[in-house]
Amino acid sequence: MNNDEYKMKSRLLQTFIKEIKYNNRNPNDNKVLKILNEFHTNPERNLLPGYKLYRCRIVNKNSKLGSEKNFWGYNSKNSFVPPFEKTSDMRANYKYIPYLYCANHPYTSIVEVRPRLGSRVSIATLQVKEEITLLDFTLHNMSRKMSEAKINLFSDLSYLFSKPIEFEDVTLDYIPTQYIAEYAKNLGYDGIAFESSLTPELSEIKDSYIDTDRYNVVVFNYEKCVPVRSNLFEVFGQYTECRQIDDDKEKIYVDMPINEMLEKAINGI
Numbered sequence: 625m626n627n628d629e630y631k632m633k634s635r636l637l638q639t640f641i642k643e644i645k646y647n648n649r650n651p652n653d654n655k656v657l658k659i660l661n662e663f664h665t666n667p668e669r670n671l672l673p674g675y676k677l678y679r680c681r682i683v684n685k686n687s688k689l690g691s692e693k694n695f696w697g698y699n700s701k702n703s704f705v706p707p708f709e710k711t712s713d714m715r716a717n718y719k720y721i722p723y724l725y726c727a728n729h730p731y732t733s734i735v736e737v738r739p740r741l742g743s744r745v746s747i748a749t750l751q752v753k754e755e756i757t758l759l760d761f762t763l764h765n766m767s768r769k770m771s772e773a774k775i776n777l778f779s780d781l782s783y784l785f786s787k788p789i790e791f792e793d794v795t796l797d798y799i800p801t802q803y804i805a806e807y808a809k810n811l812g813y814d815g816i817a818f819e820s821s822l823t824p825e826l827s828e829i830k831d832s833y834i835d836t837d838r839y840n841v842v843v844f845n846y847e848k849c850v851p852v853r854s855n856l857f858e859v860f861g862q863y864t865e866c867r868q869i870d871d872d873k874e875k876i877y878v879d880m881p882i883n884e885m886l887e888k889a890i891n892g893i
Contacts, residue, residue, distance in 0.1 A: 630783055633776035641800045649799070657807060659774050660759075665767045667760040667778065669817050675752040677841055677849065679703060679726040680733035683744040689856060697746025697854035704748070704851050713798050715785055716805035716816065716842040723805075723815075724846035726750060732820050732838045739859045746854050754848040759808045761785060761818040762839045785818040786840065805842065815843040 640656045692699040705722040727733040761782035
């Protein structure tokens with residue numbers, strides 16, 4: 625979805641964002657936080673030991689690959705969280721505080737790093753060692769007791785965590801999601817789950833044999849996971865969706881329908 629098309633529903637969140645961005649990094653308006661404190665209606669996902677997650681990294685030209693057993697891409701160290709001194713501000717973490725960014729499907733992990741055509745990527749398979757509890761912003765596990773205000777809040781937060789951010793706005797736009805993620809961590813959650821905005825084609829595929837419950841994961845307590853292997857892939861095709869936004873009355877048709885190749889990619893690598 626184009627950023628301009630999305631209209632936030634939660635007025636509470638709009639107020640919260642305005643305050644934390646421009647007035648107070650420790651917001652006085654804590655109505656959003658009170659809703660997150662309602663544990664009995666919080667949607668959660670529990671990842672049991674043995675569950676697999678995937679982390680993708682673009683391979684640099686001079687990278688050494690295949691130097692460790694079962695790791696054909698990056699080795700186990702480089703397939704896991706970065707060292708704290710190389711950790712920058714991201715959607716859910718502050719600078720120098722590393723978290724594990726991954727996905728529940730390898731295809732989702734690939735599109736999230738936005739590789740160029742012809743790029744090589746290393747996909748690490750991560751295994752859960754201890755049960756992980758995620759605060760779930762995907763809206764796939766909503767409680768019937770969730771109020772409309774809470775549903776709107778979680779829907780908008782999922783959008784904030786997943787939306788593409790312009791480079792010049794990165795520091796400012798990360799402030800609300802960093803605060804919310806840190807608050808979820810302090811509530812005792814091991815991480816968060818949220819939708820990917822970079823896989824719009826999933827909503828167009830209705831075949832029942834394709835599991836479209838694909839989501840991103842940020843694990844705070846990453847010591848509960850371990851990298852078990854990595855594999856090397858080359859990006860040979862891409863899907864692009866765009867629309868003409870100028871005032872020219874003569875429109876140019878650029879849409880490309882989803883083909884069988886894309887469907888196969890989504891269904892499994």
